[in-house]
Amino acid sequence: MRTVPARWLALRAVAVLVGLFLIVPTLMVVPMSFNGSSTLGVLNGDWTTRWYSDLFGDPRWRAAAANSLKIALGTTALSLLLGTLAAWGLSKGTRFGELIRGASLAPVVIPPVILGVGMYTVLLRWELTGSLTGLVLAHTVLALPFVIVSVSASFAQLDPVYERAAMSLGANGFQRFVRVVVPLVAPGVVAGGLFAFVTSWDEIVVAIFLTDASTRTLPVEMWIQMRTQVTPTLAALGTALFALSTVALLAMQLLRRDES
Amino acid sequence: MTTTTTNAGNGTTSGQLHAKGAELRLQGVRKSFGDSVAVHGVDLDLRPGEFLTMLGPSGSGKTTTLNMIAGFLEPDSGVVTLSGKDITHTPPHKRDIGMVFQNYALFPHLSALKNVMFPLQMRGVDKKSARRRAELALEMVELSHLAKRLPKQLSGGQQQRVALARAFVFEPGLLLMDEPLGALDKRLRETMQVEIMRVCREVGSTVVYVTHDQDEALTMSDRIAVYNHGYVEQLDTAEGLYERPTTTFVAGFIGDSSMLSCQVRPGGDVVGSGWHTAASARDMEPGKATLVLRPESVTVRADGTGVGGCSVQATVSDVFYLGSHVKYLLRTEAGETVQAHVPRSEAPTPFARGASVVAAWKPEAGIVLAE
Numbered sequence: 243m244r245t246v247p248a249r250w251l252a253l254r255a256v257a258v259l260v261g262l263f264l265i266v267p268t269l270m271v272v273p274m275s276f277n278g279s280s281t282l283g284v285l286n287g288d289w290t291t292r293w294y295s296d297l298f299g300d301p302r303w304r305a306a307a308a309n310s311l312k313i314a315l316g317t318t319a320l321s322l323l324l325g326t327l328a329a330w331g332l333s334k335g336t337r338f339g340e341l342i343r344g345a346s347l348a349p350v351v352i353p354p355v356i357l358g359v360g361m362y363t364v365l366l367r368w369e370l371t372g373s374l375t376g377l378v379l380a381h382t383v384l385a386l387p388f389v390i391v392s393v394s395a396s397f398a399q400l401d402p403v404y405e406r407a408a409m410s411l412g413a414n415g416f417q418r419f420v421r422v423v424v425p426l427v428a429p430g431v432v433a434g435g436l437f438a439f440v441t442s443w444d445e446i447v448v449a450i451f452l453t454d455a456s457t458r459t460l461p462v463e464m465w466i467q468m469r470t471q472v473t474p475t476l477a478a479l480g481t482a483l484f485a486l487s488t489v490a491l492l493a494m495q496l497l498r499r500d501e502s
Numbered sequence: 503m504t505t506t507t508t509n510a511g512n513g514t515t516s517g518q519l520h521a522k523g524a525e526l527r528l529q530g531v532r533k534s535f536g537d538s539v540a541v542h543g544v545d546l547d548l549r550p551g552e553f554l555t556m557l558g559p560s561g562s563g564k565t566t567t568l569n570m571i572a573g574f575l576e577p578d579s580g581v582v583t584l585s586g587k588d589i590t591h592t593p594p595h596k597r598d599i600g601m602v603f604q605n606y607a608l609f610p611h612l613s614a615l616k617n618v619m620f621p622l623q624m625r626g627v628d629k630k631s632a633r634r635r636a637e638l639a640l641e642m643v644e645l646s647h648l649a650k651r652l653p654k655q656l657s658g659g660q661q662q663r664v665a666l667a668r669a670f671v672f673e674p675g676l677l678l679m680d681e682p683l684g685a686l687d688k689r690l691r692e693t694m695q696v697e698i699m700r701v702c703r704e705v706g707s708t709v710v711y712v713t714h715d716q717d718e719a720l721t722m723s724d725r726i727a728v729y730n731h732g733y734v735e736q737l738d739t740a741e742g743l744y745e746r747p748t749t750t751f752v753a754g755f756i757g758d759s760s761m762l763s764c765q766v767r768p769g770g771d772v773v774g775s776g777w778h779t780a781a782s783a784r785d786m787e788p789g790k791a792t793l794v795l796r797p798e799s800v801t802v803r804a805d806g807t808g809v810g811g812c813s814v815q816a817t818v819s820d821v822f823y824l825g826s827h828v829k830y831l832l833r834t835e836a837g838e839t840v841q842a843h844v845p846r847s848e849a850p851t852p853f854a855r856g857a858s859v860v861a862a863w864k865p866e867a868g869i870v871l872a873e
Contacts, residue, residue, distance in 0.1 A: 407607035409594040411621035
């Protein structure tokens with residue numbers, strides 16, 4: 243007997259344990275959402291879909307989901323437009339390009355609470371607190387770095403000759419952007435869009451600062467419900483969101499496979 | 503959408519695309535990158551419909567010149583005029599110049615037909631007539647049957663044809679080509695040379711063609727501008743460059759040649775190591791010079807009897823049988839190499855390696871160039 247199989251087994255075991263550590267806490271919400279016990283986190287013998295009908299029947303959840311969706315779509319659109327243009331400009335290697343690129347990543351490293359306070363102050367002055375527009379603007383700040391990074395990766399692989407060719411064929415800046423640049427960096431744009439959507443959809447800290455009773459997003463509504471009544475409806479919502487994110491992630495993986 | 507008054511629209515009724523060849527003029531065009539000068543004041547003058555090739559080693563400034571004509575680079579000084587209009591600072595998309603790029607630069611997300619329609623749509627031509635004219639252009643490059651394919655589904659030669667069609671479909675007065683055949687194998691390159699010449703003649707545009715391949719330049723061009731170190735060394739027809747090179751660089755770059763160092767004496771006598779000619783460089787300043795000999799003007803003999811012109815004693819250092827002729831590499835007593843191409847009919851029994859011979863040439867066949 244050689245010692246290699248033992249090492250191989252140990253490595254496998256560690257890998258499996260790490261995998262379980264990563265995924266089990268998330269998967270825990272799935273059985274909780276189908277359990278009859280009305281206290282979140284306690285499992286008994288009955289199984290039910292009651293929490294799902296509660297969830298989908300409650301107008302507060304529906305309103306929050308609608309808000310989240312509008313804000314996430316708005317954020318995706320705005321950050322894609324600004325981020326793709328920014329990545330296009332940065333790809334030209336302008337003098338302060340690297341400085342600007344670095345600065346554009348700031349929202350990722352600044353603590354969200356600080357950003358929340360800052361945005362609250364600014365948006366209060368503009369009278370945009372408690373509005374969907376205000377939250378779209380704030381979430382765009384958070385999503386922009388992800389769009390710039392992923393679209394820039396596509397630009398890094400783009401041969402600049404295509405743009406020159408378009409120029410020589412008579413395309414002005416706008417025509418080049420729409421007809422040549424965007425189609426060629428599309429994989430990065432789509433990936434960036436998914437990142438932007440998820441960033442906004444999951445965001446809670448800035449949203450707590452900027453929403454009021456009528457503009458609560460899903461994470462904010464969850465937070466508020468959690469503090470008042472801990473029912474398995476939350477687990478049902480968690481499971482639904484989990485399913486949605488899984489689909490989004492799979493889509494992203496498929497796109498990446500297409501790219502390579 | 504721009505509604506430029508291009509000549510897009512001419513010639514469509516005749517069932518052929520036809521451009522009016524533009525006159526291109528470069529005056530003292532200069533470009534440097536940091537400390538290195540890429541192009542020193544270049545002057546060029548192209549007649550409408552002329553096919554000019556810029557030939558030179560890589561880094562000699564030919565592509566930089568082309569990019570200034572296309573508008574991708576702005577000259578530091580000098581003027582570029584197209585059909586009498588100063589375009590030195592006009593952005594590329596307003597120049598109406600067709601360009602074929604080195605690696606084709608076909609848009610990978612568009613079919614061959616859509617690629618060719620692109621420049622027409624940028625000019626606001628409606629989709630239907632853009633399509634009709636793109637089909638016409640593809641027909642001219644004999645590629646109608648592959649119109650629906652994406653670039654990656656086409657071979658190198660086919661992509662090259664699409665790129666050509668895309669460059670002339672809007673009937674530009676000037677076509678630029680940047681080493682368009684560089685990526686193709688030799689046989690295909692030769693086919694495409696003929697093809698490009700045919701299409702350019704049919705379309706009628708003035709053409710500026712960049713290459714580092716001298717055979718390509720000699721085959722295709724009306725005139726050739728030989729580039730070296732950012733200068734145009736000589737601008738002439740293929741024949742002129744071959745028969746009357748004005749610098750040793752041109753003599754060495756175009757065709758095969760032997761170079762023998764020599765002295766021009768007052769009065770015009772030219773004296774080399776082991777040879778001399780009388781009064782053949784009367785209009786030259788005395789001093790160091792180089793004699794350029796084309797291999798076909800050198801004959802090889804067993805001895806010096808009956809040699810009327812110039813001759814030098816040499817040893818055969820290599821013999822190659824090349825079918826139609828025998829190629830000799832001869833070594834003179836001074837250690838210089840002379841190349842000779844002797845037709846098979848004149849050399850029924852070729853000299854062997856190591857044979858002692860005499861290389862002879864007519865005085866008027868030697869080109870004397872000052873250092």
